[in-house]
Amino acid sequence: MNFFNRTTIGALFFVTMLGAAFAQKVETDFDHQANFSQYKTYSWQEIKPANSLWDARIQNAVDAQLAAKGWTKVDSGGDVAVVAMKSSKTQRTLQTFYNGFGGGWGWRRFGGGGFGDSTTTEQDYKVGTLVIDLYDAKTKQLIWRGSAQDTLSDKATQNEKNLNKGVAKMFKAFPPGSAKS
Numbered sequence: 001m002n003f004f005n006r007t008t009i010g011a012l013f014f015v016t017m018l019g020a021a022f023a024q025k026v027e028t029d030f031d032h033q034a035n036f037s038q039y040k041t042y043s044w045q046e047i048k049p050a051n052s053l054w055d056a057r058i059q060n061a062v063d064a065q066l067a068a069k070g071w072t073k074v075d076s077g078g079d080v081a082v083v084a085m086k087s088s089k090t091q092r093t094l095q096t097f098y099n100g101f102g103g104g105w106g107w108r109r110f111g112g113g114g115f116g117d118s119t120t121t122e123q124d125y126k127v128g129t130l131v132i133d134l135y136d137a138k139t140k141q142l143i144w145r146g147s148a149q150d151t152l153s154d155k156a157t158q159n160e161k162n163l164n165k166g167v168a169k170m171f172k173a174f175p176p177g178s179a180k181s
Helices: 003-021 052-068 105-109 156-170
Strands: 025-030 041-048 080-098 118-136 142-151
Touching: 025 156, 041 052, 052 080, 052 156, 118 156, 142 156
Parallel strands: 041 080
Antiparallel strands: 025 142, 080 118, 118 142
């Protein structure tokens, strides 16, 4: 196998492992004293930081999930106030590629030497986080929090698909106690 084929296979393996290592992470938590059966309506309070393109996408994804649970969106005065917070940050990873000749620990163990090269590169990637908070509108107490974190793509359509998937995972067992595990 020539160097180009080994490098290509190594790169494909790296991309596959990177995708698996940074798969979407979704978490939820809630106030165990809250009576979710009393909540039927909700109103949006804000999305921080504001970005009109993604604000509408986030609202649509959350609205679809809450509507599927029987909740009704009202312009103001809902039983629950919804707040969304989003952020992104750049992460860095190191990846080392070996040319496949000699030098491995097993080879040296049997008295063999080795010759070969390795190349280490830095790779940056963006991670996006979305947090959805639900507050009891009367008491102003946090009653539920969902968060989703995933590696961001360079393609907006892929990011929107991941947004919808993450929000669906967040609300899968919503309201608390509705899904028996």
